[in-house]
Amino acid sequence: MGRNLQKGQNPSAVTSQAYVYTNGQTAGTANFPNGIANKGQYFAGFFANNGYTDIAPRKSFYVGPKVVLSTTSDVYPVGGTVTVNFTNGPNLTKDWIGIYKMGHTPGNVNSTQWSYVTTPAGTLNFTGLAKGYYYAQYFLEDGYTTVGEKVFFKVGHCNRTLDKQSGLYLRRKYFCFLDRFSGNHQRLVGNLSSEHQHSG
Known part of the structure; x- marks a missing residue:
C-alpha cells in the first residue's frame, strides 16, 4: 500500500x-x-x-509555490547592506533565508548569516559580510530543504574580473570559477581565506 x-x-x-x-x-x-x-x-x-x-x-x-529570490545588486561594498527580496514563499513555520559563501554546502557548513521569514513576500537585510562571493537561498521549516533558485552576489571586488572564457583564475587568496549546466549559469566561487561561520 x-x-x-x-x-x-x-x-x-x-x-x-x-x-x-x-x-x-x-x-x-x-x-x-x-x-x-x-x-x-x-x-x-x-x-x-x-x-x-x-x-x-x-x-x-x-x-x-516556488519561491523567487532577488538582490538589489550583484555587487555590494564591504560594510554595505545586502538586501534580499523574496516573493511567492510558502511561509511555513520557521522558513528561513541563509547566506552562504560560494562552495559551502548547507548542512555541512554553517551559514555566514541567516534570518527567519514570516511573510510570503518581503525583504531581508544582511550587514557585516566580508569580501567574497556568496549566495542566498530559501529553506523550509528550520531545515535544509530548499525551494526556488539560489541568488548570487559578491561583496567587494575580486583582484581581477572573472575570466568568462576560461572560467577560472587564481590570484592571491581567491579563486573563481564558472560552472555552466542546463543553460543555467552559476558562479561557484571559493574564498580560500578564513572561514566565517554562523549557526543556522
Missing part, C-alpha cells in the same frame, strides 16, 4: 493525505489525482499488508 503523509507524521497515528493499494504488483506507478490540498513537506511511504511496516525507503517531496 502506498500512502502520502506530512513530514514528521507517524503512519500508525494519523490518517494519510491519500493512499492507494498496489494489489500485489511488484512495479508500477501510483497516481493521486486529487493532489494534496495544503502546502508543506510530505513523504510517500510503501507499507506491507495493509499495515505500517515500511518495505521501501520513504520519498520526501514538497507541495507549494
Whole structure:
C-alpha cells in the first residue's frame, strides 16, 4: 500500500493525505489525482499488508509555490547592506533565508548569516559580510530543504574580473570559477581565506 503523509507524521497515528493499494504488483506507478490540498513537506511511504511496516525507503517531496529570490545588486561594498527580496514563499513555520559563501554546502557548513521569514513576500537585510562571493537561498521549516533558485552576489571586488572564457583564475587568496549546466549559469566561487561561520 502506498500512502502520502506530512513530514514528521507517524503512519500508525494519523490518517494519510491519500493512499492507494498496489494489489500485489511488484512495479508500477501510483497516481493521486486529487493532489494534496495544503502546502508543506510530505513523504510517500510503501507499507506491507495493509499495515505500517515500511518495505521501501520513504520519498520526501514538497507541495507549494516556488519561491523567487532577488538582490538589489550583484555587487555590494564591504560594510554595505545586502538586501534580499523574496516573493511567492510558502511561509511555513520557521522558513528561513541563509547566506552562504560560494562552495559551502548547507548542512555541512554553517551559514555566514541567516534570518527567519514570516511573510510570503518581503525583504531581508544582511550587514557585516566580508569580501567574497556568496549566495542566498530559501529553506523550509528550520531545515535544509530548499525551494526556488539560489541568488548570487559578491561583496567587494575580486583582484581581477572573472575570466568568462576560461572560467577560472587564481590570484592571491581567491579563486573563481564558472560552472555552466542546463543553460543555467552559476558562479561557484571559493574564498580560500578564513572561514566565517554562523549557526543556522
